Amino acid sequence: MRLGLQVPSFTWSENQAALGDTFATIAQRAERAGLYSLWVMDHFFQIQMVGPAENEMLEGWSALAFAAGRTNHIKLGTMVTGVTYRHPGLLVKTATTLDVLSGGRAYLGIGAAWNEQEHKGLGVPFPPLAERFERLEETLQIAHQMWAGDDKAFNGTHYTLERPLNSPLSIQKPHPPILIGGTGEKKTLRMVAQYGDACNIFARIGKDELQRKLGVLQNHCQTLGRPYTDIEKTTLDVIHLTKDGRDNTLSPNAAIDMFASLAEQGIDQAIFSMPNVSDPEPFELLATRIVPEVEKIKVAGR
Template identity: 85%
Template sequence: MRLGVQVPSFTWSQDQGLIGDTFATIAARAERAGLYSLWVMDHFFQISMVGPAENEMLEGWSALAFAAGHTNRIKLGTMVTGVTYRHPGLLVKTATTLDVLSHGRAYFGIGAAWNEEEHKGLGVPFPPLAERFERLEETLRLAHQMWSGDEKPFNGTHYHLERPLNSPLSVQKPHPPILVGGSGEKKTLRLVAQYGDACNLFARMGKDELRRKLGILQDHCQTLGRPYTDIEKTTLDTLHITKDGRNNTLSPNAAIDLFGNLAEMGIDQAIFNMPNVSDPEPFDLLATRIVPEVEKIKVAGR
């Protein structure tokens, strides 16, 4: 089983000049701890579930490029890019650039977008949900085309590209893994089965609901003739890890048990954010006690 860390907040100090140094330290610690991946949200305002909109928020793809320069092995992805934020041709080019410069470490995390506040605040059009899903599917089709090297014109309902040239092509073949975020049963999980390489589900929905969602994904794969085992199953959670589980936090043993339970359900990679991510303690525990044990855990169905 694999573990990844998400960094959803950059509010660590009153001194904004320390943001870059702190984030670089977190990325380096995550890599040294043996984590498989590092993720940032792709938002322009902080989201209400994490903090006030005015809190510091870095642009996701630039942040990942910065992290790539401070690491050598860890995979890098957005959790996830809203399809409305960037023109899809430019988005694929951006993801390809990260993959090339990081020697093949990019994930392409993408979803239908939801945060209307930041769209209105920055003047980004926010179409109705049905249209956003149409745009998402066109973007996924275009990504596959551009990463295959096919330059023929792309004519969708919403996007028209005369020559979707993408040079250089990505290092990862056939392309960086595409993670489609969300758990919608009729559209999102169908898009995962048809175009994606990974899904991401909230761990907090509970064991029974996770199993049900995975069953729906499996049904979509069967309908489309896609092997269910082709899809990397990931979860997202918030975990506060300390050496002794003080103040209702997770001890290393409790964390290992949690990850083991996810693996029994077929989860390949558990991604989590940590309230104490700017402290060395959780990364020391991950490196010495958690990651070595979790790497031994066999994922059901693999």
């Protein structure tokens, strides 16, 4: 089983001049601890579930490029890019650039977008939900075409690309893995089965609901003739690690048990954020006690 770290907040101190050094340190600690991946949200305002809109929020792809320059092998992805934020041709170029310059470490995390506040605040058009899903599907089609090196014209309902040239091509073959965020059963999970390489589900929905969502994904794979095992199953959670589990936090043993339970449910990679992410303690625990044990855990169905 694999573990990944999401960094959803950049509010660590009142000294904004130290923000870059702190983020670099977090990325380096994650890599040294043996984590498989590092993720940032692709938002422009902080989201209400994490903090006030006015809190610090870095642009996601620039932040990943910065992290790539400070690390060597950890995978890098957005959790997730809203389809409305960037024209699909430019988004594919951005993801390809990260993949090439990082030596083949990029994920493309993408979803239908939802945060109307930041759209209106920055003047980004926010179409109705149905249209956003249509745009998401066209963007996924464009990504596959461009990463296949096919530069013939793309003529969709929402996007027209006369020559979707993508040079250089990505290092990862056939392309950087596409993680599609969301668990909508009719559209999102069908798109995962048809176009994606990974899904992401909130761990907090519980074991029964998680299994039901995975069952829906499996049914879509069967309908489309896609092997279910092709899809990397990931979860997202918040965990507060301490060495002794004080104050209702997670001890290393409790964390290992939690990850083992997810592996039994067929989860390949457990991604989590940590409220104490700027402290060295959780990374020491990950490196010395948690990651070595979790790497031994076999994922059900693999």
